[in-house]
Amino acid sequence: MLDLLQSASDGVLYGATYALIGIGFTLVFGVMHKINMAYGAASVGGAYLGLMVLKLGAGLPVPLVFFGSFLAGGLLGWMVYLACFHFIPLSSPLATLMSTVGMLLLIDEVIVHTTDGMPQNYPALFDDVMLRFGEFTLRGDLLLVFLVSVACMAGLLALLYRTRLGLATRAVSQQAIAAQLCGIRLAQVNVTTFVITGLLGGIAGAMIGAAVGTLSPLLTTPLTVKGLIVTVIGGLGSVPGAIVAGLLVGGFENVIQLYRGVTERDLYVMLLLFAFLVFRPGGLFAPAGGRN
């Protein structure tokens, strides 16, 4: 029983990293009804750029790595928007999808060529903190990731529901043409969404780097896959859904790994995804449809 509880809690806490990535996917989808396949890679790219800050400025305090990742993530988000959405007709869903797939591969290869694929040591926060309750333990660094993702969700919800920018974003999300008729500048809302999700991606990349302790190009593909699964299970466009689904997927895969082994783990995660697609295609928290 303790093993089950421990595996589930480890997974749920680690699932916070999936949730952070899922939030980015879902926000872009919510606003533009597009999938940004490069989001996971850009998040890892942000973490790499943050690490570069530390390497270039020897002696700088470690938290600057995280701040650097945050800013770099925003910059990459803007670049992804420019390269994959701004100059490509949005009426063609396949064009933007393929351009972001291309961007994913490009970012991946840039990382590989810059680092020769070598794993890079990444500073961890509260890595040595382990909360112990008898045999049961909780990792301090994962608790931090969990709290950060909850804070990000709260911040995003505040931004969406308490600011003019959020109002504009929601308006574009519900009815882009009507929003334009009301004077909302569509391009500005779109690029702002990408920068915000990019900043969030930078945090996600930094938190994942800190949780794993190492950065590697090997991170991009699994994060992209997990991010997409979380987005679908949580409900396309739902920020709270992405959080809950991230934690759910993290816990589920760890429990499956405990009982069925690592080689069957991803099989069951995919089955979970199919089950949602068949029985609850709107996901856990499908947002109410807009007036079209």
Added chain:
Amino acid sequence: MKKIALAIALAFAAGAASTAQAQEKSIRISGFGAKSGVVRSFGINGEAAMLAAADQINKAGGVKLADGSKARIVVDYYDDRCTAEEGISVIRRIAGTDSLVAVGPTCSNVAEPLFGILQKKVDDKGDSGLQMPVFTDVAIKVGLARISEWAFRNVPNEMTMYSSVFYWLRGKHPQAKTVYGGVEEDFAHSRATWHVVMKDRATANNYTLLGESKWLLNDTNFATQVREMKKANADVVAISAHPFTTCGVLKEMQRQGVKPKVLIGLTSSSSMETMQGCAKQAEGMIIPTSYAPVNKEAKAASDATAKFKGSADLHSMAAWENMFILKSVMEDMKISGAKAEVQADRRKIRDGLAKLRTTPGLLGVNSRTEDREADKPYLFVQAKGGQWVVIHNPL
């Protein structure tokens, strides 16, 4: 008029002679391996070692051909991206050029199917497989060269190396009696090394196997696996994984306070990648390797490779050795180097490689086995202060 004709003829003759001198002979050796993706460093280092070795051979006069003339070695290098389909495509492309021999690949999951498309047995007219000698420098999974008589390898024998490691540990740490394994289950080399080599060699040396934890190459969370490891409380933990997940597991072991008496790693992890990813956590890890800069030749090879922007490790230095072995084979077998006789020369190189019983190596003499594999001298290195330090020379 006759004088003018003679002058023209002389001018032509002189021109022809100088052209012949300018068109110096060359023979092509093609390297191939991963130059993109997460194992890119293997390809970079392998290519650098091949270029450095070719440079040294060319400066010393090149390769002596059957007619007594000399030819310089030209090296080209192809990226197989560590995928089987790309590797097969690359070897077919190489076979379509005037390249006499291929050196590669990096990954065992490429080598295995790639050797499968080579002709199984020489002179088998019913087998239309490729007739191209392949001399592997990196792909290390046990027993692959037996797939085709055109396949040769100069990779260390992990069976011998890990047998020696566990034997040595018995004397060095007599109190250590139990072993627990951690394996990267979806990578051909690491999987085979744990399941076929390490487990077998540990039990053969009277260690009790307490269990194993598995993870995948792309995994990032190792909490469950390390918890299993902690429960087993083994004296020796053997990790058969590549640097990224090795580092992930070592960091999780540190978090959960798992401190075995002895930590053993996979041959391929005795590189700077591990040091770059987790030097602190890898401290004390012991790995057998077929290369360390312990003598003049090994240091010189390392320096020469560095000039071509590569670093020396057990894999890249195998590529270095391969170049010198091939030079010697080409001279012994009296290849013509003529473009019209590429296939005949390839066959001569194959036969020459098959005849070898020993080859010179950077750490000493390498033995060649009947099934076209190598048995190379090796050392044990240990991670100390961010470096790999030689701790034992069993030979």
